[in-house]
Amino acid sequence: MHSIAIAWRRAAGVMLAAAVMMLVNSHAWADGPQIAQVKTVSGDAVIVRNGARLAAKVGDPVFEKDTIETGDDGAIGLTFTDNTVMSTGPDSEIALEQYRFDSSNFNGAMLADMRKGTVAMVSGDIARSTPGAMRVRTNTAMLGVRGTRFVIQVEGSR
């Protein structure tokens, strides 16, 4: 009787683990936690995730390693879990190379790779708690953020 109860508990444990795996997998094959949410979209805007191009919609989750791209008429705005706000204009490409944030102590790090186009940013808790922890890279320069509002334009490699 006792051993049946143990076996049942084990089975329940396996099922729970499977359910958690399915939850994780339902997040469109992304690794790690959600780091931002899409707040605004106009025109052609896509999230590139592990090679797949997903049309961006308001409310979509964004993950580390995603790349944000906009077309000729596109624009997109995101808000990160540390309250950093980022928005790009048309013909833009920005890769979210690195992002981690601990909301209990505000420690974290962020590195975005700005490949072309325009971006406007308002820095959040990562830049406030750790000067230098928020960075934006372009092919010609590295930007270290102390705060708060700034814009970047990168000419595409033509």
Place this chain on the structure above:
Amino acid sequence: MRRLLLLAVLPLITALGACSSRQALFVVLPNPGGGSGAVTVSDNGGQSVVVDQPYGAAEVRSGQVAAAISSQDQVQKVFGSALAAQPILPTHFRLYFESDSEVLTPASAQEYKKVFDDIKRRPVYQVEVIGHTDTFASKDYNQQLSLKRADAIKERLVHDGLDPKSIAVAGRGELDLAVPTPNGVHEPRNRRVEITVR
């Protein structure tokens, strides 16, 4: 003779470099309350420029960074679309509670409406409610009380029509005091929830 020629040509090359096309532009914008933050722009050759004034800028040409000055007009022209796509900025609220209770103080009961309205104006939202207590009573008791406070606010928001999946709660007990006190102290300003809306 060859060296002389080189000396004559060198300033010309430098001048051409200055006229070469811009590879990247960085502009610091004013804060709404006045002043601005600051950024450091470093090129791949190790040169760096600190930009810490409203509409102060840095440009990269021929791989080299240099300080520059931008303007409201240039920012609007180059970054108008990006700025127009900017989400509503995150906001922060603090609501206070009666002693040993998850009932809001009268002033915070009024303030609650502002929280609700702020969430409602956003097309999509993510809300974090973190509960706190003062140092009166035990740590364990306060941990539970802080979570009850956060849960009470979430329940109210959901009751008023907001999406429960978009509201996260946590309790921090007496770990993060707004006003530092010794243990065992009644302090109204520590009996609170911190709400982030984004």
